Amino acid sequence: MVKIFNRNTEKAKRKSLRKEMPPAEVALWQYLRDRQANGHKFRRQYSVDRYILDFYCPSAKLAIELDGDSHFSDSASQSDEVRQKTIENLGIRFLRFTNQDVYENLDGIFEKILKHLPPLPS
Numbered sequence: 001m002v003k004i005f006n007r008n009t010e011k012a013k014r015k016s017l018r019k020e021m022p023p024a025e026v027a028l029w030q031y032l033r034d035r036q037a038n039g040h041k042f043r044r045q046y047s048v049d050r051y052i053l054d055f056y057c058p059s060a061k062l063a064i065e066l067d068g069d070s071h072f073s074d075s076a077s078q079s080d081e082v083r084q085k086t087i088e089n090l091g092i093r094f095l096r097f098t099n100q101d102v103y104e105n106l107d108g109i110f111e112k113i114l115k116h117l118p119p120l121p122s
Helices: 008-019 023-035 073-087 099-115
Strands: 043-048 051-057 062-067 093-098
Touching: 008 043, 008 051, 023 043, 023 051, 023 062, 023 099, 051 073, 062 073, 062 099, 073 093, 093 099
Parallel strands: 062 093
Antiparallel strands: 043 051, 051 062
């Protein structure tokens, strides 16, 4: 059986990315951490297949990606599209926001995320 979640080969990279989170990710993490999103647990810098997601909620199978300036070139957009399709083919829903969205409307982004989280069983 092939392991597709949090492969050991990606462990050092995930750890490094957690230590060097951009300000937009830090800001959103303050809203997602400690089950603040309707009781759902989010993980940061979580790997799925060969990709590392900014945030992932296993219970909702929801990935959240924040895109900075490096994502706006044609080649990056194509890579992001392939990456997203690969992840969605594993049954994971995908939400994408820009860093600028986070800086300008963090509360609104959090509300959009909450709409994609099903109620947890009691």
